[in-house]
Amino acid sequence: MTTLRLATRGSAQARTQAEFVAARLAERGVDAELVIIETHGDRTQATNVPLHTIGGQGVFVKEVQAAVLDGRADVAVHSAKDLPTETDPRLTIGAYTERRDAADALIGATLDDLPEGATVATGSVRRRAQLALARPDLQFVELRGNIHTRLERIPDGGAIVMAVAALQVLGMTERLDERLDPGRFVPAIGQGCVALECRLDDPATTASLAAIDHEPTRTAVEIERAFLGELGSGCSLPVGAHVVDGRLTTFLAADDVARVHTETTVMSGDHGRDLGTARAVAHTARERVDAN
Numbered sequence: 001m002t003t004l005r006l007a008t009r010g011s012a013q014a015r016t017q018a019e020f021v022a023a024r025l026a027e028r029g030v031d032a033e034l035v036i037i038e039t040h041g042d043r044t045q046a047t048n049v050p051l052h053t054i055g056g057q058g059v060f061v062k063e064v065q066a067a068v069l070d071g072r073a074d075v076a077v078h079s080a081k082d083l084p085t086e087t088d089p090r091l092t093i094g095a096y097t098e099r100r101d102a103a104d105a106l107i108g109a110t111l112d113d114l115p116e117g118a119t120v121a122t123g124s125v126r127r128r129a130q131l132a133l134a135r136p137d138l139q140f141v142e143l144r145g146n147i148h149t150r151l152e153r154i155p156d157g158g159a160i161v162m163a164v165a166a167l168q169v170l171g172m173t174e175r176l177d178e179r180l181d182p183g184r185f186v187p188a189i190g191q192g193c194v195a196l197e198c199r200l201d202d203p204a205t206t207a208s209l210a211a212i213d214h215e216p217t218r219t220a221v222e223i224e225r226a227f228l229g230e231l232g233s234g235c236s237l238p239v240g241a242h243v244v245d246g247r248l249t250t251f252l253a254a255d256d257v258a259r260v261h262t263e264t265t266v267m268s269g270d271h272g273r274d275l276g277t278a279r280a281v282a283h284t285a286r287e288r289v290d291a292n
């Protein structure tokens, strides 16, 4: 029997996620092993260089995809939220794993306990925008590195923001000071789950991935990705979208939160129609926050 090779970054979070995927495959009688990809982004992550200056999250994704495209691995394992909506035409998302908690968390202090003018470390424009709306007095600084590095960089008297799911993966949810309500602090598209890509021309791997695909997660994340995709790849605005309990909640901001659009839409349950609704919401959101 052949062994499925899973390409993943080497961080504890990435490895643990990939090991979890290997366990799901094993339940289906599919052997899997990890192929660790040390990416350029990983090599520079200790330097606190803002991620966008080296090409954004996309740089990690591309190097893991490359391992599958050139035959070093069969499956590319990604955090779904790091996967751009425009993916490589030679690859397909063969499975999503069941979503963990999609919410963000504050570590260091709760929102109410942060003193006036406190510093919050997060590199995410979405998290900065949402926190600034709740607390206009907060100051923001950059935060990069793997989860353990980040946990050592809580500003004095301040806090950092992280995905609850990242703490769940590492078994560190006891570090969490406040889970931010995802209805108000709308999570990133795909936050909390793992997307598995394989080559379109690899039917055996496609079949193995289909066996572990978590259908409710796929449905939700495809709707969120339809919203993001319609905003366009050039969109660098603070953006969030989250499907839960049959509702799509979206967030889009511009101009340092001078303009914000947030909306909750009930999904019909007809997937094709819901994808269309998500795209329509994207148009509305864009119109509402656009300067002209």
Ligand SMILES: NCc1[nH]cc(CCC(=O)O)c1CC(=O)O
Pocket: 057, 079, 080, 081, 082, 161, 162, 163, 165, 166, 190, 191, 192, 193, 194
């Ligand atoms: N951009 C890094 C990244 N990619 C996915 C997660 C969280 C885990 C997840 O979404 O499954 C994180 C860290 C964070 O947001 O705190």
